[in-house]
Amino acid sequence: MTASTANAQRFREFKMPDVGEGLTEAEILKWYVKPGDTVTDGQVVCEVETAKAAVELPIPYDGVVHELNFGEGVTVDVGTVIISVDTDPGAGPAAAPAAQQAPQEAAASEAEDAEPQGRQAVLVGYGAAPSSTKRRARKPQAAVPAQPEPVSAALQAELNGRAAPAPTTAPSITPAAPAAAPVTPVANGAGARSAGRPLAKPPVRKLAKDLGIDLAAVAPTGPDGIITREDVHAAAAPAAAPSPAEAAGPVAAPAAAPEPGIVDAAARERRVPVKGVRKATAQAMVQSAFTAPHVTEFITVDVTRTMKLVQELKQDPDMAGLRVNPLLLVAKAFLVAIKRHPEVNASWDEARQEIVYKDYVNLGIAAATPRGLIVPNIKDAGVKTLPRLAAELGELVATAREGKTSPAAMSGGTVTITNVGVFGVDTGTPILNPGESAILAFGAVKLQPWVHKGKVKARQVTTLALSFDHRLIDGELGSKLLADIAAVLERPKRLITWG
Structure with a gap:
């Protein structure tokens, strides 16, 4: 067994996995270990954020952490080594892992073949880039006396908005007779400016x-x-205009002070890189808005009876320990309406030019988190009882707030509810999640004057908005779906008769 083979078996490298469905990169949020720490198989070593969620990564090896290849806040491509582990630390000192030796050995080999060259732009922290191209030796030329540079290379690079190139040593040239007279250095100031x-x-x-x-x-x-x-x-x-006395004399007028009131707008701006969940949400919304033809319909409904039922369910022993709120009954009403109009639950397959009708409902619930908007979904929500639906809805929201929602929990959704009412908003025109057929916006429930049994009374009223993909759902079907949701919320006993 060669030394390199033994070294490769001793140092095990863990690559950034694809923790979602076809994701290409992830950002390292936090390291839980550092070089020299002992780790065991299955131990969580870091937390990463993908375009869908934050995920904790376990290490599949026993040993001692040899090196962390990237720091926190760095976005890493899937398949890139992020951590190496020494699986036999008791064997004494060893060479660096093979993944680190290979580039160094290749660079050394190429450096031996390549001839010295002049200044060379390099990546900061990686040294001079090796070149495999061989060039013929240049004929000696007469040296020209060096002219003083008014501006250093580092400063010039900063002014141009680029990192300064790493200094390199130019090949020595045998001095010859000067070909031109030396240039007198210019003084610091306007004369030192470049002619360009x-x-x-x-x-x-x-x-x-x-x-x-x-x-x-x-x-x-x-x-x-x-x-x-x-x-x-x-x-x-x-x-400043000179006074008569100044105009008559040889003394020049003093330079005017900067005009008051001028403020540099750039000094009051903040720029934040678009990445992670925010980046994925932006891309998804643009894709949806400009791919699926959206139609949004609205309906205002008296939900007084539903609000009373919510209070009754909170006292029901079968719902003990569960989170019971108006959103739960809106979700149930949505599922009942979809059961009455199953053609709504579909998706558009552009590649095959087919409509895919689904006999299951994965109900998404839009959740605002510190990392951005995510939409986890309840699998097979249409067949769950009200207590079970309440339990899973509570778990979904709690997990989202903790930032622990898995990518699998956000895949495969068919329809979604967004509860804008919690922000005091009456309604909105929600954008579909890509691949879904409909999204329901649930507005704020407010006490409003309403005609009830022929008299104007104060009733609990809300506005619902349903956006749907007009390729899949025509106006009639969308209207029937929204009307049925409203009918269930107006008279919640229909949860029994229609469910």
Whole structure:
């Protein structure tokens, strides 16, 4: 057995798995271990966030953590090694894992074949990139005396918004007779500016753009001929008119102070990378909005009897310990209406040009979490009893709030409910989850004047909004579905007669 083979068997590498359905990347939220910690098979070592949920990852090895390849907050592609474990720490010191040796050995081999070259752009932290291309040796040329650089490479890179290249050593050239007279260094200030693009940092360029100032016409006062924020303000402010005495004398008028009231908008803005659940939600909503033709219908309904039933169910021994609220009965009413109109529960297969009718209902419940909106669903919700539906609805919400919803819990949904009423909102026009046929928005329940039995009375009223895919559901079917939901909530005894 070679040393490299033994080393590979000793150091086991754990790659970022696909914890969802076809996901390509995940962000490392938190490490629970560090190099030198002892781990066992099945121990959770980190928490990652995919485009669907936050998931804890267990390590499949026993041993000691050798290295964490990525820090917290880094997004890693699926299949990339994120942690290595020394499975035989008692065997004494060993070389680095094979995955680390291979690039180093390859770089060393290529470096031996390649000839020294000039300055080379590299990735920070990875050293000079090896080149496998061989070039013929250049003929010696007469050396030109070096001219002083007004601006360092690092500063120039910062001004251009890029990382500075790692310094490299240029090949030595035999000095020859000077071909040109030496250039006298310029003084620090305006004369040090490059003949091309004026030197200024990105925020200063933004300020100049907002104020309509041409940087080429601004006199720099910063180090190495850099244009500062004060220079831009000075150029933007009108020059103070000289007094008669000053006009008569040789003394120049003092430079005007920056115009008061000018505020840099960029200094009051925050930029947050779009990733994880937020990124997935944005992509899904755009896909849905511009793929499925949406239709939204509304209905306002008296839910006084439903609200009374909620209070009665809270006292029912069969519902003891369960979360009973209006959303539970709205969900049940939705399921009863779908049972009466099963054609609603379908999906559109664009590739095969088929409509897929489903004999099961996976009821999604939109949940707002600190990481964004997620929609876990209750599997086979249509066949569950009211107590069982209440139990699973409570578990679903609690898990979502803890950020522990699994990707499997968010896949395979057929219809969804979004409860905008908890925010005091009357209703909305919800967007379908991709692949689903309908989504019901449940608005706030409010005490309103309502005609009841021929008299105007104060009743508990809410507004429902149903959005549906018009390729699958025409206006008649969508209207019947929404009307049946409202009918059940108006007279909840229909849960028995229709259920």
